[in-house]
Structure formats: C-alpha cells, structure tokens
Amino acid sequence: MTSTTIPTGLGSEAAASSGVTLRTLDRGEAAVVLAVFAGMGPRSRALRFLAPKPRLTGGDVRRLAAVDQHDHVAVLASSAHDGLPVGIARFIRDRDVPQSAELALDVVDQWQGRGVGTLLLDAIVRRAVALGVRRATVLVSSDNVAVLRLLARFPGGAVSSVGVERGVAEYAVSLTAPSWTEVST
C-alpha cells in the first residue's frame, strides 16, 4: 500500500475526537468504495449522486477507484476503532481547466453528524491546494442541509452560488490554504 496518512489542519484532537484516521485512497481500492456506498442509505445516495442510486455499476466502481494522486485524489476516513471505512472525499480535476476541480463527499449514515465530513473536507482541500487546484465546484441538491452548512464555513475561500437547475445548486469556491470560519447557529 502506498497511501499517505493525512495530517489534518484541524489538529489530531479533532480527528481523535471524531474517532477516525485519514489516508489517501489507493488506486483500485474498489472494496472501500463499495463499503462506503453500502453504508449509505437511499437518501444519502441520492444526495451524493443527485438522483436515486440503488447500486453502483461496475463502471461506477472502477471510475470511483481510479485515483491517480494528481488529477483524481480521494481521502478515506476509517474508524480508529475497527478500521472500517466510514467516508471518502475526492476531487476530480477539470481536464480543460487544470486549476479547477469538482469536489464530492460521502459519509456512511451511522457516522454522519460527528465531524467526519468536516475533517474530510479539510483534508481534501489541503491536498487540492497542494496539487495546484485553485477553484473547486460542488454540486449540491438544494435540500442538502449538511453540505450547505459545511459550505457556510468552507475551509479556504469565498463560496459563490453559480446557479440552480432542477433542484441542484452548483457552488464555486476559490481555494487557498484552509482556515475554518466559525458560524453561529
């Protein structure tokens, strides 16, 4: 295995308190991709894929596992207790505009709301910035409260809404080194 353990800018305390360890996904780790998908219920899957998604096809799995550590990078969160995969954040670089990439996040249902998404977002933004990505887009179902809350204090830069079409909003983010914003609730 060649993956790299990811130090998070949120500090080892944040990782320890959420009970996960982070590392980069290795190319071809299909079992991990399938395990995270299996831990997501119908609503989480639909929020992630922006349409009902009962199962991943073989092509989906190959594509999601086809990381290359430069144009397609994924960070895996695993339970510190039993090592099971609990979430993945990834960016896929735009072929035509290499300083741009699309971000996506998946956290298994049982682990949502415990800070894993925040850690993953921080880690993937750090990787993206280190690899020259300066702008990220995120496609979000308009009723996806969790992502909207994450974006409200995005670790890096200004977030702007690019547009909304059929219940899906696209946000653009200019990336710099992460610096989390406290938002009052």
Ligand SMILES: CC(C)(COP(=O)(O)OP(=O)(O)OC[C@H]1O[C@@H](n2cnc3c(N)ncnc32)[C@H](O)[C@@H]1OP(=O)(O)O)[C@@H](O)C(=O)NCCC(=O)NCCS
């Ligand atoms: C979006 C997602 C990755 C967030 O992961 P997470 O581990 O739950 O995130 P965190 O625990 O760090 O919480 C992030 C914020 O979302 C809020 N949140 C988490 N789950 C929530 C829920 N079910 N409803 C409302 N808010 C929620 C948290 O309160 C937190 O906001 P706050 O810091 O302002 O209080 C996760 O919910 C998920 O995988 N959803 C399904 C797939 C998806 O929507 N992917 C995003 C499309 S790119």
